[in-house]
Amino acid sequence: MRKAKIGILISGRGSNMMALVEASRAEECPYEVAIVASDKPDAPGLAWARQQNIVTFTMPTKGIAKPVYEAAIDAALREAGAELIALAGYMRLLSNDFVARWRGRIVNIHPSLLPKYKGLDTHQRALDAGDPVAGCSVHIVTEELDGGKVLGQIQVPVEPGDDAEALAARVLDAEHRLYPRVLAEFARSWTTA
Ligand code: GRF
Numbered sequence: 001m002r003k004a005k006i007g008i009l010i011s012g013r014g015s016n017m018m019a020l021v022e023a024s025r026a027e028e029c030p031y032e033v034a035i036v037a038s039d040k041p042d043a044p045g046l047a048w049a050r051q052q053n054i055v056t057f058t059m060p061t062k063g064i065a066k067p068v069y070e071a072a073i074d075a076a077l078r079e080a081g082a083e084l085i086a087l088a089g090y091m092r093l094l095s096n097d098f099v100a101r102w103r104g105r106i107v108n109i110h111p112s113l114l115p116k117y118k119g120l121d122t123h124q125r126a127l128d129a130g131d132p133v134a135g136c137s138v139h140i141v142t143e144e145l146d147g148g149k150v151l152g153q154i155q156v157p158v159e160p161g162d163d164a165e166a167l168a169a170r171v172l173d174a175e176h177r178l179y180p181r182v183l184a185e186f187a188r189s190w191t192t193a
Pocket residue numbers: 010011012013014015016017045088089090109110111172175
C-alpha cells in the first residue's frame with residue numbers, strides 16, 4: 001500500500017500531532033508523517049517529534065515577512081516529500097497564496113461543531129450559548145477562516161458545572177480520536193485518486 005506523506009504544522013503542545021504520529025505507526029495506516037514544522041522554535045510538540053526521530057523544521061518568525069517565512073515552510077515541506085498538510089494547533093493564519101499552492105490538500109482540526117464558533121474561545125462561546133453539545137471538526141482549509149468543507153465531526157456532551165477548561169479537555173479527547181480517522185480517510189482518497 002502506498003502511504004501518503006503528511007506534513008504536520010504545530011505551534012505548541014502538539015497533542016493532536018502526537019495522536020496522528022501514533023496512529024501512523026499501524027501497518028494499515030494510509031499515511032506517514034514526513035515532517036513536523038512549527039512557527040515556535042520552543043513548541044513542546046517539536047521537542048517530542050525530535051525525540052521520535054521525525055524530521056522537523058522551525059525558524060523564528062520575528063521580523064520575518066510572511067511570504068519569506070511561508071516560502072521557507074513550503075520548501076521544507078516539499079523537501080520532505082509532503083503531499084498533504086495537517087494543521088494541528090497551528091496558530092498562524094496561512095496566506096491566501098499558501099492555501100492556493102496547496103489547494104484541497106490542507107486539513108485542520110477545530111474545537112467546535114463547525115459552522116458554529118469559528119475562530120478562538122470556542123468552548124466559552126458554547127457554554128455562554130447554553131449549548132447541550134459541543135465537539136470538534138476536521139475540515140479542508142480554504143481562504144475563509146475555519147470555513148472549508150467539514151470532513152468529520154464528533155459531538156461530546158456539555159456536562160452540568162463544566163467550565164471552559166473541563167469542556168476543552170473532553171473535546172480534546174474526542175479530537176485525538178477524530179483526527180487520525182479523518183486524516184486516514186483523506187489520505188486514502190488522495191493515494192487512490
Ligand atoms: C486543539 O484544541 C485544536 O483543536 C486547536 O488547538 C488545540 C491544539 O492542541 N486548533 P494541541 O497542540 O494539538 O495539543
